[in-house]
Every structure is written in structure tokens, then in C-alpha cells.
Amino acid sequence: MVFRNIGRFLLLMLLQLFVFDNIYLGGYINPCLYILFIAMLPTSMPAIPMMLIAFGTGLVADMSSNMLGFNASACTVVAFLRGIWLDKIVRGDNNNEIDTPSIRTVPYQQYSLYLFLLILAYNIVYHSLLVFDITGLFSILLTALLSTAVTWLLAVLYQTLLFRKDNSGGSHRPGATSPK
Amino acid sequence: MNKDNNSLGDFLARHMHVIVFALLEAAAVVLIVQNSVYQSSHVIRWGNAVAGVWHKSVSGITGYFRLRAENEHLAAENAMLRAQLASSYISYNDSVFTVNDTVYKQRYSYTDAQVIKNSYNKAKNYMMINKGYAQGVKMDMAVISPQGIVGVIVGCTRNFATVMPVLHTDSRNSVKLKRTNSTGSLTWEGGDFRYATVTDIPTTYQLHKNDTIVTSGLANDFPEGIAVGYIDDFESFQGSGFYKIRVRLATDFNTLNHVYIVDNRFKSEQDTLLNRTFRENE
Known part of the structure; x- marks a missing residue:
């Protein structure tokens, strides 16, 4: 369980640092797939450790770009909102049985919405901090929305590729498939 | 939860x-x-x-x-x-300048003063200036204006002095015809403040209109040659052999504002000499 998450952290972070951080679509749209790690932390994890982990994750991402604080702040927001939105979107299901929120454990549409909202929150916070000026509100929203869209597509693709495949038999990431 | x-x-x-x-x-x-x-x-x-x-x-x-x-x-x-407003203040601008008249061996110093009270439409007019004995003003000093003769100091306090101007029926000043140096005396009979009267000039002298009358310097107060006025009209006074001359005064007493107080530095010496002469001859 812990190792699965660490493995996911390493995989996503390496992807982020070596691939996505070098991608700037249209000059300023930077996918941030690594927050999928936060989105997929176990539901059994209490809020405070989750936020601390998210903060640390953001700091790691920050260090690579030498801009401390931006990712950490956005990731902490994601971790804070995660519990609330997971509760609302996946209401009716027993969250304790989900443990790792993924496309396998949560219905596809709900999970897509969940991911979208988290990625949107991340991008709004991140780009607000980057522009740091209320007069840039329009450009903040535009950039945040475009980045969200790209990241969301990548996240859904990631989920579909890894977990559907996993579900259909291949066990490239076996641990992610089974609830506790 | x-x-x-x-x-x-x-x-x-x-x-x-x-x-x-x-x-x-x-x-x-x-x-x-x-x-x-x-x-x-x-x-x-x-x-x-x-x-x-x-x-x-x-x-x-x-x-x-x-x-x-x-x-x-x-x-x-x-x-x-x-x-601090200017209207609250009496100006004490103690700019004193002196004249060294080497030809006549007379020495005058001038202190400028502002006229702060003035009358010209009575029989006995007085004016007040903003300098007193604290600024060196003494009795009997001459007062002139940039235009010409004004009067004589007749009263003096610490910071103010009163002037008996030419426009006073008791005033009497020694003047002369500038062109001929014939002397006379300047008086005022009341009435129009623009005109004064000069008497005691003998009819033997030929007069012309607009001849200039100046101070004679024979009295102690005024330096010689201060403008008094210009002959406006003249007549032989009741067959006495002297003219009665109507003089258009050089000084405009209506607009008079700025005057100079003339200090004759030798006045006390002259007065002392004069008194001694009188005493010795009586």
C-alpha cells in the first residue's frame, strides 16, 4: 500500500520533471500530471498527513523549477479539497471501501469530474500565484483552464491506460487494482 | 467522521x-x-x-x-x-543716507518715513509719520518728499512724529526764486491744497509764470534748492513793492505717502552760535 504510493509518486514525479515540465503548449500551458499522485492517495489517510505529503510533493516539484512555494501551495489546496469533493462526488458509495480513488474504484464519469475539479483548483491557485495580480484575472483563468484541460486529458489517459489495462488482465501495476 | x-x-x-x-x-x-x-x-x-x-x-x-x-x-x-500682516505694522525702515555738500559745508542726513495720517483740507493741517525720536527724529527737522517741500517736525514721540506741513496757516518757510536767487517767504492762507503763497520778493525782480521756487537754505531746517513749486500767478501786493505770488506746490499733498526727514547735523552748532550772537548783542 505504502510502496504502491511511493512507486506512483516516483513515477509521476519523474514523468513531471523530465517530460511534462519541458512541455509548454502554446508557450505557457504546462501539464501537471504529478498531482494525480495526490488525487490517488488512500482515502483512509487523515487530512493533515495528506496535506503535509501534498506540500512536500509540491516542494519537490518546485525545486526542479527553482520557484519555491508555487506548487507546494497549489498541492496543499488540492489535498485540502480532495476529501470534500471525493465525499460529495462519490456520495452514496462507501468511501472506506474505495481506498485508492481511481477509475477502477469510482465510476468513470464521477472520477473524471473529481480529477477535473482537483486539476482546475490546482491550476487556478498555481497561475494566480504566478501572475500575482488581480488585473491579470482573465489571463489567469484562461491559462488555468487550458492547463486544466490538457492535464485532465493526460490524467484520464493515464488512468485509462494503466488501470483499464490492469483491469483487463495485464498486471503491470497490480496493487492499484484491488481495494483493501 | x-x-x-x-x-x-x-x-x-x-x-x-x-x-x-x-x-x-x-x-x-x-x-x-x-x-x-x-x-x-x-x-x-x-x-x-x-x-x-x-x-x-x-x-x-x-x-x-x-x-x-x-x-x-x-x-x-x-x-x-x-x-504679521503689513497692515498691522508701522514700518521702521531705518535706511538713513547722508549728503556731504562740500560746497556749502553743510551736511544733511535723510531718514525715510511713511505718512500714516494726513490732512490737507483744513486751515491748520498736520500729518503724522512713522518715525520718532527712537529713529533719530527731532523737533524742527525738515520733511521733504521726492517731489519737494513738505513741512517741519513739530511734535515727536518715541515712534511717531507730527509734521506741520506747508499747508498750515502758521507755517512760514524761507524760499527763493531759483532763477534769480531772490528770497521770499512761503505761507499758506488756507483753501486749495495745491497752491501756496510766496511773499516778500521785491517787485524789482522780473517774474515769469512757471518760474521755479525752491528752498533758500537760509533757515536752518531745509537744505537749499528743494523744490517748492512753480509760479502760477503773481501780483504786486498792495503797492508795497513786493509780489504776492501764487505758487503751484510741487508736492501733491493729496497722494503724499513717502517722505524724508532731513537731519541737519550742524543745526545745534548753528543754533548755539545764533543764540550766543543774540545774547551778546542785547
Whole structure:
């Protein structure tokens, strides 16, 4: 369980640092797939450790770009909102049985919405901090929305590729498939 | 999640994650501000703007508390400034300049003064000037204007002096015809302040209209050659052998403002000599 998450952290972070951080679509749209790690932390994890982990994750991402604080702040927001939105979107299901929120454990549409909202929150916070000026509100929203869209597509693709495949038999990431 | 919130401890426990969230965000913002020049400059700018609004509103409120004291302060300042207004002051411009008349061995010094009170439409006119004995003004000193003769100091206090002008029925000054040096005396019979009368010039001298009358310098007070006026009309006075000359005064007493007080430095010496002469001959 812990190792699965660490493995996911390493995989996503390496992807982020070596691939996505070098991608700037249209000059300023930077996918941030690594927050999928936060989105997929176990539901059994209490809020405070989750936020601390998210903060640390953001700091790691920050260090690579030498801009401390931006990712950490956005990731902490994601971790804070995660519990609330997971509760609302996946209401009716027993969250304790989900443990790792993924496309396998949560219905596809709900999970897509969940991911979208988290990625949107991340991008709004991140780009607000980057522009740091209320007069840039329009450009903040535009950039945040475009980045969200790209990241969301990548996240859904990631989920579909890894977990559907996993579900259909291949066990490239076996641990992610089974609830506790 | 545990739903009972009976105690403060439970409340804090339930919302601890919010506090941690706020702390983490604060830490992130601190990191951003410390490490990014652009963002930190914005924070400083916002900080200044917020501080400015804060100070403005605080001073806007506390300003009301100070209004009374402020009003009193302003009133006191108004009074002080009003006291400094030019109209509140008598000018004591002690610019004294001297004339060394080497030809006549006479020495005059001039002190300028402002006319602060003046009359010209009575029979016995007086004017007051803003210099007194504190500024060196003494009795019997001559007073002239840039245009010509004015009068004689007849009263003197510490800071003021009264002048008996030419326009006084008791005034009498020694004058002469500039062209011929024939002397006469200047008097005033009342009436029009623009004209005075010169008598005692013998009819043996030919007169012309607009001949210039100046001070003779024979009396102690006036230096020689100060303009008195110009002959307007003249007649032989009742067959006495002297003219009665109507003189258009050089000085316009209506607009008179600035005068000079003439100090004859040798006046006391001259007076002493004159008195001794009188005594010895009586």
C-alpha cells in the first residue's frame, strides 16, 4: 500500500520533471500530471498527513523549477479539497471501501469530474500565484483552464491506460487494482 | 467522521486540518515571496497599499478627536499671522543716507518715513509719520518728499512724529526764486491744497509764470534748492513793492505717502552760535 504510493509518486514525479515540465503548449500551458499522485492517495489517510505529503510533493516539484512555494501551495489546496469533493462526488458509495480513488474504484464519469475539479483548483491557485495580480484575472483563468484541460486529458489517459489495462488482465501495476 | 462537537477540544480536533492547511499555505506564500522577486515586489506593493489605507482610515478617525485642539491651534496661528500682516505694522525702515555738500559745508542726513495720517483740507493741517525720536527724529527737522517741500517736525514721540506741513496757516518757510536767487517767504492762507503763497520778493525782480521756487537754505531746517513749486500767478501786493505770488506746490499733498526727514547735523552748532550772537548783542 505504502510502496504502491511511493512507486506512483516516483513515477509521476519523474514523468513531471523530465517530460511534462519541458512541455509548454502554446508557450505557457504546462501539464501537471504529478498531482494525480495526490488525487490517488488512500482515502483512509487523515487530512493533515495528506496535506503535509501534498506540500512536500509540491516542494519537490518546485525545486526542479527553482520557484519555491508555487506548487507546494497549489498541492496543499488540492489535498485540502480532495476529501470534500471525493465525499460529495462519490456520495452514496462507501468511501472506506474505495481506498485508492481511481477509475477502477469510482465510476468513470464521477472520477473524471473529481480529477477535473482537483486539476482546475490546482491550476487556478498555481497561475494566480504566478501572475500575482488581480488585473491579470482573465489571463489567469484562461491559462488555468487550458492547463486544466490538457492535464485532465493526460490524467484520464493515464488512468485509462494503466488501470483499464490492469483491469483487463495485464498486471503491470497490480496493487492499484484491488481495494483493501 | 466523529460528529459530536460537545467541547472545544472536539471542535479544534475537527478543524485542525483547516488550521494546518492555513499554516501550510502561509509557509508556501512565504517561500514564494522570499524566492521570487516579482511576487515579493507585489507583496510589498500590496503591503504598502494596505498600510496606506489603514493609516489613512486610522488618521481619518483620530483626526476627529484632535479637531478641537487643531482648531485652537489654527486660530492661534491665524492670530499670529494676522499680527504679521503689513497692515498691522508701522514700518521702521531705518535706511538713513547722508549728503556731504562740500560746497556749502553743510551736511544733511535723510531718514525715510511713511505718512500714516494726513490732512490737507483744513486751515491748520498736520500729518503724522512713522518715525520718532527712537529713529533719530527731532523737533524742527525738515520733511521733504521726492517731489519737494513738505513741512517741519513739530511734535515727536518715541515712534511717531507730527509734521506741520506747508499747508498750515502758521507755517512760514524761507524760499527763493531759483532763477534769480531772490528770497521770499512761503505761507499758506488756507483753501486749495495745491497752491501756496510766496511773499516778500521785491517787485524789482522780473517774474515769469512757471518760474521755479525752491528752498533758500537760509533757515536752518531745509537744505537749499528743494523744490517748492512753480509760479502760477503773481501780483504786486498792495503797492508795497513786493509780489504776492501764487505758487503751484510741487508736492501733491493729496497722494503724499513717502517722505524724508532731513537731519541737519550742524543745526545745534548753528543754533548755539545764533543764540550766543543774540545774547551778546542785547
